Amino acid sequence: MLHRLRRWVADRWVMAIGLIVLLYLFVPIGVVAAMSFRDAGRNAPYTLENYKFTWAHWADPFGAAGIGHAFWLSIAIAALATLGAVILGTLMSFALARHSFRGRAATNTLIFLPMATPEIVMGSSLLALFVAAGVQLGFWTIVIAHVMFCLSFVVVTVKARLAGLDPRLQEAAMDLYANEVQTFLRVTLPLVMPGIVAAALLSFSLSFDDFIVTNFNSGSVVTFPMFVWGASQRGIPPQINVIGTAMFVISFLVVLIGQIPNLRRRKA
């Protein structure tokens, strides 16, 4: 009996620890969700005490002044930064994974360095550059900065996918009358797509969530994280929690739906 119990524990303790850690990741989300239903005004202290339930904030998620503008601005910046980083990064990863050329080591270093540099250094040095060049800080300086720090992550993600790709598949396509362009569009690109999608998701979340670099290069523009930062100093409108919870639920569902064909195939 005791022996059986020990086996049972031995088989499951890793999963148990894993689930506890996962729980740890979810606790703050739970608090945010709870706060989004809390009946309290803008300048009420940010605590769960004297909790009263209300749907009001969910009915009007952009009800706080400036929050909607900041939110959509962040979405726009993240979309643009993702687009730019994915295009530039995918091109670079193809060069690195598929070609041999001089200067490869230097290129790899140039790609690695931004990942090894704290955001605060990147943000401050870019600020110094923009100031020296007399560039007006704002929307576009934020986009430029975001493309820069997302780029390396895109290259790493897409390159890993490309490296795992069997070169014979491309040869088979060529053998079956697909020229270089068709081979790329019909075989290489679809097969690398999961890597590109993952890179895009990563870029989008890095950009949407970025505060440190943005804080240096935003001028008077207020992105969503900056709005949250400002609010945390003055008083947090409950709508922030609504948006935080909604972002979580929506992205969770989007990724989950994307996984459904995957789950079904596994079962088959």
Next chain:
Amino acid sequence: MSEQRHGDSGADLNLVGVTKSFGAFTAVDDLSLTVPQGSFFALLGASGCGKTTTLRMIAGLEEPTAGRILLGDQDVTRLRPYKRPVNTVFQSYALFPHLNISDNVAFGLRRRGVKGVADQVERMLRLVDLESFGKRKPAQLSGGQQQRVALARALINHPQVLLLDEPLGALDLKLRRQMQVELKRIQTEVGITFVHVTHDQEEAMTMADTVAVMNAGKIEQLGSPVEMYDYPGTAFVANFLGQSNLFAGGVTGRSGDDVLVEAHGARFSLPATRARAADGSVWLGVRPEKMHLAAALDKVPAGHQSVTGIITDSSYVGVSTQYLVRPAWGDELTVFVPNSGVAAPLAVASEVTVHWRPEHAFLLSRPEGQTVAPVVDAEALA
């Protein structure tokens, strides 16, 4: 088959002095050969001898360092793979994992702008016995099924030449035999030139019109399976295709239509038509199944050649019994005796006389000083 072929027919595949070097290493060395249109050509050889490299050059996936590749009159040496009427069945199939079976099979036709391919795809899938699998993804098929899809995907294009790189390597013996029959049937039906790389000499001999044995980037010999087996051109081929007993000896002269040979102090003769060397050092070869055993010298039929020795081992393999016989000079001979029930089995350690008809022997030239026949490493054949 009623489908039209693309490209002109009557086009032999010609390799002229083709060489491929990777840096200092020469993988294919000044290789020349002709594969007649519509024939089944098998390429055999030990691992690493350059078979895949040769196929890749024919397909256009690798560019020859020197030499030319011709299809009929057309020089295709520098033509991009997608411009050649040549298709490949890859060793690992290389099915597109993101496309279903139908789309995989239709891939080549679509790239060439053929419209309404559904009928052809269906017919092709029926040919390889996979009608109901069109909607599945490659990962949902067994190894043998994937192999048939790879075949269908290449065949549907009616190439002038179909290249098969050990396509049956991953299959179990039964499925393999089944696929061999299938392949041969398809080849006869559609009349396409097949160039088939294999490690399995039995497979090569049963399927091919012409067999070529490659060694270290060169063709050792090429010919029909019967010719190659019955009268091999080199000691390497004699041991690569089946087994041979080879005696190291020297030509001592002629007597009428016969060549006289002395080996290990014994005298032998064989018809001059079976000799590839007229003088100097030679290998005298006899196939194990062409050798017979007699209990005593006086039981040897008249006109047979003979060697006396001791049986050192016998193994029963069902259809025959394989004996190892050690003659006076040591190197054991292999003798296959059919278990036809005529003669009683012989005991190990008994003395026997090995004998054969002179016209069953063959004579090959032997480089001076070579006393051990070049054997193929068993690993390569496995």
Next chain:
Amino acid sequence: MSALGHVGGSTGTPAKLEKPRKRWLPYLLLLPGGLWLILFFAVPAIQLFATSLYDPSGSLEEGYAMTWQFSNYADAASEYLPHFMRSLGYAALTTVICLLLGYPLAYAIALKGGRWKNLLLICVIAPFFTSFLIRTLAWKVILSDNGWVVTTLDALHVPLPDGRLLATTPAVIAGLVYNFLPFMVLPLYASLEKLDPRLLEAAGDLYARPVARFTRVALPLSMPGVVAGTLLTFIPAAGDYINAQLLGTNRQYMIGNVIQSKFLRVGDYPNAAALSFTLMAAILVLVFVYVRRAGTDEVL
């Protein structure tokens, strides 16, 4: 019969390639992204170095004079050494805790996840999408003086510094761990996912007990993930200032807080640049030593 003879003059004259190999193609592919990184990463970094040598008595409006003021570095080091050490120490501690928490999680998902693998993985990524500032604010609620964590610990008579959690070092570390844990789990998962479970079975077959199976097979094979994960955790943690600001007090301030306030509040650019550059150099040195030691050149 034997292979056909040579056809005279056919070899040795390499016919013209139908398509020449495009040697310039990789450079063309690299050009836009490479330029972007040079222009907006390398050039600013170099300029930052130049700025760090300016005379700190100038100002943004009046301009700075280049005086090769290496004393900026000495000043930075002497005045803010505790902040530097605190940053590196917090980051190291955070990395270790993340590794200890993240490894079982990644291992469980990759090797015991079965059908739930993807769902569990999504759970790791999903918190990413709620702005990390919002999540850090939520930590403030959780750790607050009358939140349930403190209340529970009080009830259990666990002694707390000053009887509170918020505005203490553990709170800052907890926030850092929380924020960077997914950066640890994802690379670990990626390398453990590739691990063939049959290898563990083979090790078991060869008399390895569970501990040996882990230390001799799973851990060495997941080393690239460990290296990548620790880097992706350590680097941002060392430069972070949000957690110290929201969950700590100025006794927990890290070097990021100093740099941030010098740039954005005080406007002391040369000293801020010297601090930034020192931080970057320190991290790069640590990273390279670490990567060398770990023996995986192909990180990330």
